[in-house]
Amino acid sequence: MKITRIKTEVTQLVLKKPLVVTFGSIEAMETIIVKIETDEGLCGYGEASPFGPVTGETKESVLSNIRDFEKVLIGENPLEIERIHRKMNGCIAFNPSAKAGIDIALYDIYSKSLNVPLYIALGGKNQEVESDKTISIGTIENMIEDVQLAMKAGFTKVKLKAGIDVFHDVKAMKAIRESCGDELTIRMDANQGWNFAQAIWAINEMEKYRLDALEQPVAYWDVDGLRKIRNKVNVPLMADESLHDEKDAMKLLKSDAVDVLNIKLMKSKGIHGAMKINHLAESSGVECMIGCMLESPVAISAGVHFAMANKNVTRVDLDSLFAIKKCPGIEGGVEFKGGRASLPDKVGLGLDVGF
Ligand SMILES: [Mg+2]
Structure with a gap:
């Protein structure tokens, strides 16, 4: 199995009421849904939800990093999750939620390939x-x-x-x-x-x-x-x-x-x-x-x-x-x-x- 494409879509998460924490008051946030497609028809979904004060990432940085990850991951076997993390880390340090977006989609594909729920x-x-x-x-x-x-x-x-x-x-x-x-x-x-x-x-x-x-x-x-x-x-x-x-x-x-x-x-x-x-x-x-x-x-x-x-x-x-x-x-x-x-x-x- 090979990765053929990595797509992203920005989704707005709207809060029912503002959340007040020490960082400030939050009313809405954007999250990025990730889709990894393969040559065998299986696809996996992941999510990258950056939170600047904790992970140092923004929506823009996540979208840019996932585009860069796509360049080195096309043609890779999505089941080789350890290798893919090494490739992402070799490409860009830190940026954990961008990597989580890819990782969750890989685990979705992995469990679908076994025909079982992820747990x-x-x-x-x-x-x-x-x-x-x-x-x-x-x-x-x-x-x-x-x-x-x-x-x-x-x-x-x-x-x-x-x-x-x-x-x-x-x-x-x-x-x-x-x-x-x-x-x-x-x-x-x-x-x-x-x-x-x-x-x-x-x-x-x-x-x-x-x-x-x-x-x-x-x-x-x-x-x-x-x-x-x-x-x-x-x-x-x-x-x-x-x-x-x-x-x-x-x-x-x-x-x-x-x-x-x-x-x-x-x-x-x-x-x-x-x-x-x-x-x-x-x-x-x-x-x-x-x-x-x-x-x-x-x-x-x-x-x-x-x-x-x-x-x-x-x-x-x-x-x-x-x-x-x-x-x-x-x-x-x-x-x-x-x-x-x-x-x-x-x-x-x-x-x-x-x-
Ligand atoms: Mg906490």
């Missing part, structure tokens, strides 16, 4: 995967209301965004635990917004409200800071922006800096890199979360397949589809009831994409 091709089985729902930073009253609406819709896990005002963050945690009950799993993501002293104070304050995990309290480059915080708190500490690829994972694991690694396909260059990170973490006794950027059903379905194939992925934060309006032209893939994900009994990613 089976990855060695997994159809098992329960439950995502949390992200709660935007807002007034305490609005945040409680958003959590209560999520619980009514069937969610049992939420992730509170934080990091603008540490005192507000602790107040929100306390108020939500007290008004929403003990059964709810509450995670918090500070998105690098705290300093070292604030992080230790806030996490220790929130321990008594049963915080499931605290994500990325300090700047992405401060691995030593993460390690020092971890030594002073009892809540599992998670790295997100500090973790892109398996080399970052190795650094975090060697430093004993965190308890959980938040893998995102757009940071890890797709599923190939995500598996490397998860294997390293599992061998070090560290669990993983699978997270996402603002992604369409293409990349979110890929994340669910990955979660179903990896027991060490104990937390799932694949909540982009709850926040966006329906993407025209993309049918099938993952479906959610509350946070519980299910995949169709179809080959590959299980999607019908109209281009």
Whole structure:
């Protein structure tokens, strides 16, 4: 089998309401759907969803890089995924979401060539995967209301965004635990917004409200800071922006800096890199979360397949589809009831994409 063509299509992801995080307020984002065609009629779909503040990429850079990748990948066997990653890395360094777009499409082709759903091709089985729902930073009253609406819709896990005002963050945690009950799993993501002293104070304050995990309290480059915080708190500490690829994972694991690694396909260059990170973490006794950027059903379905194939992925934060309006032209893939994900009994990613 040989790659004959790589096509891209820009798709607008429109949010149901603006998402407020430490980077600012987001109302809509563009994502790039990738199609890889082969000489045997099989094709695969992938997605590159660049997020500048984290991956340093833009829509324009992704489109340009994928055009360059196409030049070196035409004629290659799409099943030789390791070789294709080496070719992409040899062509352009970094740029992980552009590479994820290609990688996810390759895994779609790989599992279609085996005539099985992707989670089976990855060695997994159809098992329960439950995502949390992200709660935007807002007034305490609005945040409680958003959590209560999520619980009514069937969610049992939420992730509170934080990091603008540490005192507000602790107040929100306390108020939500007290008004929403003990059964709810509450995670918090500070998105690098705290300093070292604030992080230790806030996490220790929130321990008594049963915080499931605290994500990325300090700047992405401060691995030593993460390690020092971890030594002073009892809540599992998670790295997100500090973790892109398996080399970052190795650094975090060697430093004993965190308890959980938040893998995102757009940071890890797709599923190939995500598996490397998860294997390293599992061998070090560290669990993983699978997270996402603002992604369409293409990349979110890929994340669910990955979660179903990896027991060490104990937390799932694949909540982009709850926040966006329906993407025209993309049918099938993952479906959610509350946070519980299910995949169709179809080959590959299980999607019908109209281009
Ligand atoms: Mg995060």
